[in-house]
Amino acid sequence: MRSDVITPLRRRVACLSGCLAVLAGGFMGRPQAAAPPVELLRQHCGACHCDGGAEGGIDLDVLLIGAEAGSPAEGSTEQAHWVAVWRNLQAETMPPADAEQPTPAERQSLVSLVLGNVLGVEPDHPDPGRVVLRRLNRVEYGNTIRDLTSFAENVTNDLPPDDTGYGFDTIGDVLSLSPLLLEKYLDIAGRVAEQIVAEATAGRTATGYKGTVSRLFTLGLPPQELEARPAHRRSTIRSIADRAFRRPVDDTVLDRLTGLAEAVETSAGGSFEAGVGAALTAILASPRFLFRVEESDSSRLPSDQLALPASSDSAVPIDDYSLATRLSYFLWSTMPDDELFRVAREGRLRQELRSQVERMVADSRSDDFVTNFVGQWLQTRDVETKAVDLEGLYRDHGRGRWRLVQMFDWDVREAMRRETELLFAHVLRERLPATDLLLTNQSFLNEPLARFYGISEVKGNEMRLVDLPADSGRSGLLTHGSLLLVTSNPNRTSPVKRGLFILDNLLAAPPPPPPPSVPPLEQAAASAGESATMRELMERHRSDPGCAACHKRMDPLGLALEGYDAVGRFRSGAEGQGIDTSGRLMTGEEFADPAELAALIAGPRRQDFHRCLAEKMLTYAIGRGQEYSDAPAVAIILESLQADGRLIDVVHGVVSSVPFQMRRTSDFPPVVSLPSAEIKP
């Protein structure tokens, strides 16, 4: 620390003047606020973070001096601190709620200062971020096997669960490949090929192959003339490999595959089909199948590459095949279809991008996107396995207990999961505003779920779109059984978990983690007395200053949902009397009940909701966590949502973003000369 060398006053002057010199342009071209941002920073943050104060380890004096010299080094503590400053300013969690807040324009200029001037993010030189070779996760693998070979069994559950990061199982860095997993891949490859060969052999007629195997044996039976057989074999295998590897196969690789096939075919007891089967086994075991190998677009000139700020690196577009693969795994959790391959082969994917996305969303294969994305974003994957203790939950319900226990059964759980997934799919495909997820007065119900919700006149097991009665206590995501269930304990509600869920998954404002040794709720009960309400029990969160800073943000949100019990049942009538569901957001807006809370999120905090959706979807689609360098990409998506805010526009925004379309040039091995772009038929 230099405070013993430079007096505080001199340091302050040096800091200010030096930092004013650092100012250059605003972020995204917005006009500067009246006061210089550095002065604003001191004004709002100085009490805790300047003049020797370093709350939370953040000493702005030191940081600003360092920033004068240049952007902080990648991976340095300095950078981490600046990123923390940015995140807190962005999320409006700093300055703390009880302090004087900067105006929106002032806050924007502060964000610009940190993001633009200090961290060196330049919207004109977007950084696609660092992604690493991604293997297919087990859902993607299972779907791809199905779509490539028409293998009847679902092999997904033959594979161990994937490790997750940032809440998703699509994260490249985290998806590792152990020997155990490789063994399973080899076994499945063998099983699939064995079945294909059996089917082809059995379904071989004088004129061709019957059944789904004809999709693999695209060139039909081998010709009678022996000299024509090698070419036929090669073309058959080429067509399989092109699709399996999701790009035209190299001649060297194809040579190896045909060599393998020929050896098997010409061995004792061999056949053309067995040869193709051997090649198929090798293809399915190949890293080109198991990993999504990406290449840069070699038709682009070096001058097309975009230089990255503060580094000697640049960004380069990925080629059409790579883009097609990213698209299909994002929106369908499977390999590209023939149409996508065709468009990529013709080099027209980027021109047709929008229409392709529309086609893919409308296609029923995007149900997989809904199940897998919503399953992890809103945790509907957990609905059916969540541990619940119904007897404990309804212990105090006297004679009505049995009925309540019976009401929450397997069918209700499944319907709850589907309700949330179907609503998302509906809002997506009907081109409705994303905020409809929160505000809608419709939902997808079937008879079991409707009965559980206390809504009559819904008969039958199929899920269908229903208008929700005004007195049902249901409207939008916040009152979905799925959300209420996954955020509860087995025998009681957890307003903290519910509040945290809303902050994490709807407002993109996760609070810092809790301090250690927090006493649980039940201890508060001991002192508060028998008949204390949940709200009263949580009072300790607010009375203890160490807890209040974060709990002020979470508790009111969770308590707003206290009218629904631990399995999402609405506490109507006498049971619901006296539950106070009012509260205020940490940004100050007040609400009286869940409907008003939803309206706040969808209204004044709409930007946060959109940001949350965009970040979650980017993470899922690109396979890495969001960094500060993604701020421009997210800002562009938010811009496109300003007018109508349609959910499908989030998808379009993700797909056309720099992180989705480009990679760092340094990700690829150096290219000495540009090969001509050869488009194979």
Added chain:
Amino acid sequence: MTAFQYQPQFSRRTLLRGLGTAVALPAFESLAPAMARADSAGVPTRMAVLYVPNGVFMDRWRPIGEGRDYAFGPTLEPLVPFRDRLQVISGLSHRNATAGPDGPGDHARAMATFLTGARARKTAGSDIRVGISVDQVAANAVGHQTRFPSLELTCDESRKSGNCDSGYSCAYQFNMSWRSPTQPATPEMNPRAVFERMFGTGTAGERAANLAARQARRRSILDFVAADARDLERRLGGADQRKLDEYLSGVREIERRVAGFDLPVADVPDLDLPDRPPREYRDHFELLADMLVLAFRTDSTRIATFILSHDGSNRSFQEIGVAESHHEISHHQDRPDRLELIARIDRFYAERLAYVLTRMAAVPEADGRSLLDHSMLLYASGISDGNRHNHDDLPVVLAGAAGGRLETGRHLKLPGERPMSDLFLTMLDLLGAPQDRFGDSSGPLAEVLA
């Protein structure tokens, strides 16, 4: 207790098994002695690690008295029959699992540090890094002597969605064994898959042929995929190459096994194993434990790790009348009713250990002693008191005598805190894989030796 029962996808075989009846392996007495080759040093030593999540209620765990004159507390009472074949150790710790500079995340760290002694890099998903685990160090040194260098098992069936502990990727919390600082060794959860991996598919008559066929198939495509991967590596950038390395090391591992391991594959009888694991924890556990013991007795491997449940586990235990989630109530705050439930869970897990010890004690070795006598089985948690989340004074049972070289029949109360990594150094030495240092070790833990 009308707790919700998840409806499993039934196969006919599972239906026959029923919900709650275990598949019992044939009595070991009717089988030949263990197949482990006696090398020049005698019957080889085996190493097994069983991990228990969320810490324990230490007051009931701790033995009463120390040294030879000790008695089990209520929690470890199921181990009474094995009093003279194990030692309870007090005073081991994992410094690198403490909060330190990283703040919250004790459950992720407990798991990640447990067998590595290293501090996990705090990340939700980019640049996962901890350290190589002790079982993998051992596997690298002596694993080549068996068909499988090591075996990793877990009784966790599914994972919850969403985020894991406090900014740590879920990879840290569901894996205990690490092949390298960046690559976990995926544990297997399905007992039948474990069996088939070791012995092949089908009935007793078919298995050998099926296994041979599998090896032959693999041999032919391994050449292809190895060449393919090397080609591909040239077209990738640096970070991507490191990912591909995981694939290549898997290929090498399988090549080694396929290259004709000259030991015959053990002739084991038919076991009617269900396609999917049993729903009841006890049954699932016992099947996996049976596979572990079977792996040892057939000398398929000498190193095994077994996650009873991941740290932070929220499993509830209907079968012993605990409807609450384990993790929730492990924050017991000294409330008697909570402590009662935690103690019940701790004892339930200790009974599972007793099951494994019983099985291992029943396997005869070539020298007339038992598999347990020739093993080191570590049963412990990466957290001490579940409420305080502390990582010192860890609950540790070290069962087995490692061929007579480990002391047994006492409560070893170490004078100060010693790194658990010191115990690992000693275990590596006993396995014939000595190292100068491991994790945060300060030197071998000679105190555990006979």
